[in-house]
Amino acid sequence: xxxxxxxxxxxxxxxxxxxxxxxxxxxEAVIRLxxxxxxxxxxxxxxVKLEQALADTGIQVSLAAESEGAFVGFCLCRVYYxxxxxxxxxxxxxxxxxxxxxxxxxxxxxxxxxxxxxxxGVGIGHLETEVNWKDTDLLAFFQHAGFQPAPRIALDxxxxxxxxxxxxxxxxxxxxxxxxxxxxxxxxxRLLLEKGGGGGG
Numbered sequence: 001x002x003x004x005x006x007x008x009x010x011x012x013x014x015x016x017x018x019x020x021x022x023x024x025x026x027x028e029a030v031i032r033l034x035x036x037x038x039x040x041x042x043x044x045x046x047x048v049k050l051e052q053a054l055a056d057t058g059i060q061v062s063l064a065a066e067s068e069g070a071f072v073g074f075c076l077c078r079v080y081y082x083x084x085x086x087x088x089x090x091x092x093x094x095x096x097x098x099x100x101x102x103x104x105x106x107x108x109x110x111x112x113x114x115x116x117x118x119x120x121g122v123g124i125g126h127l128e129t130e131v132n133w134k135d136t137d138l139l140a141f142f143q144h145a146g147f148q149p150a151p152r153i154a155l156d157x158x159x160x161x162x163x164x165x166x167x168x169x170x171x172x173x174x175x176x177x178x179x180x181x182x183x184x185x186x187x188x189x190r191l192l193l194e195k196g197g198g199g200g201g
Contacts, residue, residue: 016067017065017067017072017073018065020065021063022050022053022054022075026064027047029064029074031046032071033071033073033097033099034046036099049095050062053077059079062076062078063075063115063118065110067102067105073107073108073110074096074111075093075097075112076093076094076096077094077127080092090124090126091115094129096108096111109145128150
């Protein structure tokens, strides 16, 4: 995809925003902007994320936003060719950031508008993302942009907690129910489930 650039010019209270494709050279700018939001740097996180977003999918759709030469926003987005059993191509918005000093000035809106144009241009009709329920500002922003709850439910599993729960679960006995078939082709078995497993043999 060519390095497309769009310019958003709003009213007096809004900034002129240039939206372009994100490049590997933007890594430090992305990290600095993110640190303005979170109060800490995530160098390794963004090094990996940027490499994935720019190299893995074959369709480069991540964007950067500038205002008068200053790096003021970005999005990391990837395209998946089928996900969770669906064969439909879908874009996933992984990370989205706007410099705190430029919030409410049309930067986020400009990024999403250019992202929508680029995705539709390559035949992708859906954009997905995940938002922390406690991040009410971001939820409101995405809702205003037209996002709606997806038909799927995202589920998380704490693997260590699940392992501890399984190890401390109470033993139980499982029996098969007797039936006339037991004497024909079925052997009735009893299995003791307990910590450490059953006996050998």
